Amino acid sequence: MTRSYDIKVRTVHDYNQFIGVEDIHAQVSVIHYDELSPIRHCRTLWGIYGLFLLDDDLEQLDYGSGKYDYSIGSIVCVSPSQIGGARDDGSTFQRKGWALLFSSDLFHGTSYEEELLRLEFFHYHISTALTITSQERQDYETLLRMLRSELMGSKRKQVIIKLIELILTYCSSFFNRKYSIGNGTKCGHIVSRLERMLDDYYAAGEQHSQGLPTVRFCADCLCVAPNYLGDLIRKETGDSANHFIGRNIIRRAKDMLISGKSVTETAYALGFDCPSHLSRLFKRLEKMTPSASIKANSKDVE
Numbered sequence: 001m002t003r004s005y006d007i008k009v010r011t012v013h014d015y016n017q018f019i020g021v022e023d024i025h026a027q028v029s030v031i032h033y034d035e036l037s038p039i040r041h042c043r044t045l046w047g048i049y050g051l052f053l054l055d056d057d058l059e060q061l062d063y064g065s066g067k068y069d070y071s072i073g074s075i076v077c078v079s080p081s082q083i084g085g086a087r088d089d090g091s092t093f094q095r096k097g098w099a100l101l102f103s104s105d106l107f108h109g110t111s112y113e114e115e116l117l118r119l120e121f122f123h124y125h126i127s128t129a130l131t132i133t134s135q136e137r138q139d140y141e142t143l144l145r146m147l148r149s150e151l152m153g154s155k156r157k158q159v160i161i162k163l164i165e166l167i168l169t170y171c172s173s174f175f176n177r178k179y180s181i182g183n184g185t186k187c188g189h190i191v192s193r194l195e196r197m198l199d200d201y202y203a204a205g206e207q208h209s210q211g212l213p214t215v216r217f218c219a220d221c222l223c224v225a226p227n228y229l230g231d232l233i234r235k236e237t238g239d240s241a242n243h244f245i246g247r248n249i250i251r252r253a254k255d256m257l258i259s260g261k262s263v264t265e266t267a268y269a270l271g272f273d274c275p276s277h278l279s280r281l282f283k284r285l286e287k288m289t290p291s292a293s294i295k296a297n298s299k300d301v302e
Contacts (some may be wrong), residue, residue: 004238006088009164010047018042027106028160031099043085044078048103049122051171052076053140054129055096060087063127064237070129073137077130079122080104080249084240086194098144099267102164104251105258112165117199119176124191130174141215143167190222190232191244197221203232207271212249215241218257229294246285251280253292263290 009015011090012029016022019039021031033039034055053075061068061076063084072079077082107113132140147163150156201213210217211217218241219226230241237244249270256266267278282290 005045015278027103046150048076051100074129153181
């Protein structure tokens, strides 16, 4: 079976290494592509968040199994578990513009942690870049330069967090303007509804009585047939509904493991029948055990 992506970017370091940029912070990277050498085309499975202000249109970007609509000077947004880019054909091109990459771990335990999950422009059903005016671009670039200066200098965590929050607030305003008329088709998309359903499921603690959310259970909650739900998710993400739900659960597991929970505590808290089932899910989707994931994440923390 052909793999749907060329590389997996689990951490900021993974992407920095791919394009030849030195790490200046374990969880955040601000990149000015104009300063770099040409890079390879690449279809990526993301494990971090990314905002790409692109000044070129040299790629036709795939997004899941569809296409991503962007133009010069717009902002492309990606988040964990998403697959996008252009298939690596061995050639290189000169990317222009800026990129902000950051790990969700940066916001773990902060008041912004839940807000980050609600930012709609990061959700899979949004397959169009954020358009901005020339003045908005100047303001956006100013924030990126301020953030890069902080990363290269004092590295004050609260300053870094607040600057990223401000950048994301700007992006929310760009998104809200684009959809201010109320596009019911997009905002009511099945993938977004599934993400929200899973958030509500765990927020209500239903996993303690219902167990892990299955494709059939989710389909029933969303009032669609299981096969239809699977078709829609595969069409938009290029992945199966089962894997999509599994990656959502793994993201929650990682947050708990990083916070100090044991594998056993994490497994039962998420609705697994036993810890070995959590380990099996990690091995299937992450190609590593939960313990190995903890070690990998600990290396990324300053």
